[in-house]
Amino acid sequence: MELPAAFKTKYQRLLGDEATAFFASFDQTENSGFRINPMRPVPADLDLSDPVPYTQWGYYGKVSGRSLDHQSGAVYSQEPSAMFVGEVAHPKAGMRVLDLCASPGGKSTHLGSFLQQSGLLVSNEIMPKRAKVLAENTERFGLSNTLVVNEDPASIAKAFPVFFDQVLVDAPCSGEGMFRKDPDAVSYWSTDYPAACAKRQREILTEAVKVLKPGGELVYSTCTFAPEEDEQIISWLLETYPQFEIVPIEKPAGIIDAKPEWGNGDPSLKGAARLFPHLMRGEGHFVAKLRLNEAIGNSSKYHRQPSNVSRDQSHLFEAFAAEYLNFKVDSHQLLAFGDQLYLMPEGTTSLRGLKVIRPGLHLGTLKKNRFEPSYAMALALSPGQFKYEASISEADWKQVVHGDIFTSDEMPLKKGWVRLFCNHQPVAFGKVVNQTVKNFFPKGLRFKVE
Numbered sequence: 112m113e114l115p116a117a118f119k120t121k122y123q124r125l126l127g128d129e130a131t132a133f134f135a136s137f138d139q140t141e142n143s144g145f146r147i148n149p150m151r152p153v154p155a156d157l158d159l160s161d162p163v164p165y166t167q168w169g170y171y172g173k174v175s176g177r178s179l180d181h182q183s184g185a186v187y188s189q190e191p192s193a194m195f196v197g198e199v200a201h202p203k204a205g206m207r208v209l210d211l212c213a214s215p216g217g218k219s220t221h222l223g224s225f226l227q228q229s230g231l232l233v234s235n236e237i238m239p240k241r242a243k244v245l246a247e248n249t250e251r252f253g254l255s256n257t258l259v260v261n262e263d264p265a266s267i268a269k270a271f272p273v274f275f276d277q278v279l280v281d282a283p284c285s286g287e288g289m290f291r292k293d294p295d296a297v298s299y300w301s302t303d304y305p306a307a308c309a310k311r312q313r314e315i316l317t318e319a320v321k322v323l324k325p326g327g328e329l330v331y332s333t334c335t336f337a338p339e340e341d342e343q344i345i346s347w348l349l350e351t352y353p354q355f356e357i358v359p360i361e362k363p364a365g366i367i368d369a370k371p372e373w374g375n376g377d378p379s380l381k382g383a384a385r386l387f388p389h390l391m392r393g394e395g396h397f398v399a400k401l402r403l404n405e406a407i408g409n410s411s412k413y414h415r416q417p418s419n420v421s422r423d424q425s426h427l428f429e430a431f432a433a434e435y436l437n438f439k440v441d442s443h444q445l446l447a448f449g450d451q452l453y454l455m456p457e458g459t460t461s462l463r464g465l466k467v468i469r470p471g472l473h474l475g476t477l478k479k480n481r482f483e484p485s486y487a488m489a490l491a492l493s494p495g496q497f498k499y500e501a502s503i504s505e506a507d508w509k510q511v512v513h514g515d516i517f518t519s520d521e522m523p524l525k526k527g528w529v530r531l532f533c534n535h536q537p538v539a540f541g542k543v544v545n546q547t548v549k550n551f552f553p554k555g556l557r558f559k560v561e
């Protein structure tokens with residue numbers, strides 16, 4: 112790979128003798144990986160022979176975006192060094208967690224794996240198109256405790272002052288750790304780029320710090336090697352907000368201490384972590400964890416987001432629930448966005464003024480005289496929560512994801528909704544009319560499997 116001359120000069124100076132091995136790593140093939148979804152059965156066809164050592168869910172290897180394992184949310188493809196960020200965060204069940212720069216959702220789905228549908232995950236992305244992708248990925252993973260929001264950091268800080276137990280800032284960065292994966296990242300790079308990114312990172316962090324509760328944790332990460340965006344950002348953060356202290360990260364073999372001399376010399380910077388491609392099997396990352404000892408700014412009085420469903424809407428859903436669901440839905444948690452019905456996570460506070468893409472689990476669509484369940488619900492429920500479930504063959508699954516009708520004489524009912532599973536993974540809802548299964552796989556997500 113042709114690395115920019117200024118990049119080479121900079122890292123030659125910073126890394127000394129080690130620079131040769133660092134530069135050589137750019138000519139080796141990239142590392143790919145995937146994480147399995149702990150809320151799903153482990154797919155039998157996956158090759159799990161090469162685990163990523165620092166995470167219980169990560170493996171080296173590739174999973175096709177057109178496979179059942181991907182479509183059903185049983186796996187999420189993620190570059191192995193990025194998996195270390197979720198492991199460092201490791202939120203506990205029940206926590207309120209914010210993922211401030213979240214799309215496409217690698218870290219959010221990892222955080223959701225720890226939360227196990229408990230607590231609250233606010234997954235935010237500033238770019239509208241990317242926020243949509245984030246919503247699709249968190250839905251595919253089956254997260255039901257998640258609000259997907261499309262806001263800038265200042266609006267998030269205004270809406271949630273002193274609210275979260277944990278905040279992840281996986282910052283937009285100069286992406287030097289993306290060079291092997293995405294050659295375009297090399298063409299964006301210039302000598303001044305890290306400083307420009309650092310300015311934006313300071314702006315994002317200035318807002319992020321306001322949403323943490325005392326005792327809360329901030330996890331900051333980048334996929335770049337630039338000290339300006341890594342140690343120097345944490346140096347700046349600690350100087351600007353002495354309320355924070357570094358929580359030292361435990362480092363497995365190949366992951367090394369951050370370098371205080373690349374920041375302001377504060378020895379506690381060693382507690383942060385650097386992942387270099389010449390030292391471990393990953394593309395590269397920087398991660399720091401900090402604890403806030405005293406709130407920054409004032410808290411607010413939080414009001415629960417009230418349900419807004421009309422009596423008619425509520426009746427439509429209740430009739431559906433009585434016929435099909437094996438669990439109770441608290442009507443206070445129902446929220447209608449037009450004709451779309453959602454189940455808000457417990458503890459959802461007022462969403463007024465926020466651009467919310469998904470105010471929780473999308474339950475379905477309120478039609479004129481009936482309720483139509485959503486793809487998101489098909490993927491989020493646990494087995495047995497829906498009264499009618501049917502196992503379909505891989506050949507039928509190919510029809511489902513292509514949007515075709517198929518016939519089956521093994522459906523549990525003659526007429527009505529059925530949750531379809533293939534190889535024990537949830538796939539979609541179908542509607543049975545005699546032996547024909549009408550397809551409700553979302554139009555925008557359909558694909559052809561060769």
Ligand SMILES: C[S@@+](CC[C@H](N)C(=O)[O-])C[C@H]1O[C@@H](n2cnc3c(N)ncnc32)[C@H](O)[C@@H]1O
Pocket residue numbers: 193211212213214215216217218219236237238241263264281282283284311315
């Ligand atoms: C490194 S990516 C996040 C990757 C994601 N956390 C994951 O694991 O899949 C950084 C994200 O920050 C977003 N971003 C860009 N500018 C931003 C800003 N000024 N404030 C907040 N987020 C921003 C980008 O659109 C991008 O999606």
